[in-house]
Amino acid sequence: MRPRNAAATREAILNSALEAFTRAGYDAVGVREIAESAGVTAMLVNRYFGSKEGLFAEVVEAAMKERTVLTDDPATLAADIAAVLVRRTAPDAGRLDPFLLMLRSAPNPRAAEILRAGIERHVEKHLTDVLPAGKNAEGPALVLAVIAGFWVMRTLIGSTELARAGEAVLRTKLEKVFAVLLAE
Amino acid sequence: MRPRNAAATREAILNSALEAFTRAGYDAVGVREIAESAGVTAMLVNRYFGSKEGLFAEVVEAAMKERTVLTDDPATLAADIAAVLVRRTAPDAGRLDPFLLMLRSAPNPRAAEILRAGIERHVEKHLTDVLPAGKNAEGPALVLAVIAGFWVMRTLIGSTELARAGEAVLRTKLEKVFAVLLAE
DNA sequence: CCAAGAGGTATACACCTGTAGACTTAGCTT
DNA sequence: AAGCTAAGTCTACAGGTGTATACCTCTTGG
Numbered sequence: 001m002r003p004r005n006a007a008a009t010r011e012a013i014l015n016s017a018l019e020a021f022t023r024a025g026y027d028a029v030g031v032r033e034i035a036e037s038a039g040v041t042a043m044l045v046n047r048y049f050g051s052k053e054g055l056f057a058e059v060v061e062a063a064m065k066e067r068t069v070l071t072d073d074p075a076t077l078a079a080d081i082a083a084v085l086v087r088r089t090a091p092d093a094g095r096l097d098p099f100l101l102m103l104r105s106a107p108n109p110r111a112a113e114i115l116r117a118g119i120e121r122h123v124e125k126h127l128t129d130v131l132p133a134g135k136n137a138e139g140p141a142l143v144l145a146v147i148a149g150f151w152v153m154r155t156l157i158g159s160t161e162l163a164r165a166g167e168a169v170l171r172t173k174l175e176k177v178f179a180v181l182l183a184e
Numbered sequence: 185m186r187p188r189n190a191a192a193t194r195e196a197i198l199n200s201a202l203e204a205f206t207r208a209g210y211d212a213v214g215v216r217e218i219a220e221s222a223g224v225t226a227m228l229v230n231r232y233f234g235s236k237e238g239l240f241a242e243v244v245e246a247a248m249k250e251r252t253v254l255t256d257d258p259a260t261l262a263a264d265i266a267a268v269l270v271r272r273t274a275p276d277a278g279r280l281d282p283f284l285l286m287l288r289s290a291p292n293p294r295a296a297e298i299l300r301a302g303i304e305r306h307v308e309k310h311l312t313d314v315l316p317a318g319k320n321a322e323g324p325a326l327v328l329a330v331i332a333g334f335w336v337m338r339t340l341i342g343s344t345e346l347a348r349a350g351e352a353v354l355r356t357k358l359e360k361v362f363a364v365l366l367a368e
Numbered sequence: 369c370c371a372a373g374a375g376g377t378a379t380a381c382a383c384c385t386g387t388a389g390a391c392t393t394a395g396c397t398t
Numbered sequence: 399a400a401g402c403t404a405a406g407t408c409t410a411c412a413g414g415t416g417t418a419t420a421c422c423t424c425t426t427g428g
Contacts, residue, residue, distance in 0.1 A: 004374080004424065027211055027291070030415065032416095041376065041378080043376080046418090047375085052416065102341070103287075103291070104290075105291075107212060107288040107291060107340070115341060116341045119343070120343070137348075137349065144333075145336065147333065148336045148337060149334065152287065152332045152336065153329040159308075160304065162322065162326075173322070173365060174326075177326075177361050181357060188393090188395065188404075228405080228407080231405085235386080372427090373425095374425085375423085376421105376424095378419105382415100383415075385415090387412105389410090393405085393406080394404090395404090395405095397403100
């Protein structure tokens with residue numbers, strides 16, 4: 001049994017859940033699995049978060065609230081996004097990115113709705129704030145789409161072509177794409 | 185009981201499976217569900233396809249073999265892809281696209297591997313063939329990534345920004361992106 | 369000192385999962 | 399008409415799902 005510390009236990013469950021949901025996706029993870037890896041019984045999860053869905057909602061909120069590593073300078077934004085993206089999706093990179101959480105959980109409609117809300121409230125908003133307030137309203141959304149797609153093909157699917165391609169080439173091409181999308 | 189026609193029954197199962205896997209993804213669909221909607225017992229699925237995984241493999245093969253509607257003219261390729269993509273992801277469009285099959289099933293690693301093979305053997309290859317044989321080897325893979333990402337955000341997640349944006353704007357921006365990626 | 373309540377566990381339910389093995393029946397062939 | 403085989407079904411298993419109810423036990427406050 002865990003030492004009786006509600007706050008710490010909650011945090012432990014939240015961490016286990018983030019790891020599990022990101023690794024396998026909402027549907028493929030059971031609450032028992034999450035609970036066990038937090039050193040706790042399954043029922044405690046429901047006591048603290050109401051339900052599996054409630055737990056997921058908190059995980060998403062926590063994952064998206066963390067500031068993304070981006071410049072505040074619109075001029076280097078495209079290059080910055082491209083560089084971070086290529087590095088984070090590299091075959092040897094640690095696999096704990098909010099995008100993976102999203103892509104692996106999105107097939108479940110309830111999870112998808114939670115994710116949509118989180119993205120628009122945090123990620124998309126953050127991107128919009130950095131950009132000069134112009135009339136390019138769909139720019140950030142399209143940038144996110146490209147990022148998501150790159151994650152899908154490079155890590156979920158494991159495209160051999162994207163694995164073989166040099167990182168420099170990918171960075172260059174993606175930078176051009178982001179530049180096009182972020183241009184007013 | 186179905187009339188005893190092995191070929192027709194096989195086809196019926198295959199069609200039901202394509203529909204179900206595309207609508208809900210590999211993990212969220214049970215063989216009983218597929219069998220029932222084909223007017224058949226669950227065990228017949230395994231008799232014909234060996235296992236759920238075997239069935240999925242045949243579904244993917246069939247779905248990807250169908251020729252994609254693309255010009256053979258490299259000059260209008262970018263515009264063509266953009267137009268088809270925006271139309272097929274429209275909120276009122278019928279939802280039976282191989283990309284949905286892929287995105288909803290990719291979280292399962294075994295399914296992902298099957299999908300990767302299918303994509304590289306059919307879709308990616310088709311795209312490569314249309315392009316002028318240049319040294320832009322990662323072009324087609326990146327185009328697929330953008331398409332996949334757009335599908336994710338517009339239909340799986342349901343981004344309100346991408347729903348609000350006019351189709352013409354989306355088409356224009358995507359065309360520019362594809363042009364960048366397909367350029368040598 | 370001991371009772372109250374918070375933190376955590378145990379048991380159970382109703383249902384679904386993929387698939388193995390034994391069984392039945394329809395339809396063609398002789 | 400009979401019989402054989404392909405086509406299809408039935409039953410069952412071993413395990414997993416989320417979660418509701420009831421229970422236990424440690425810690426703290428009076």
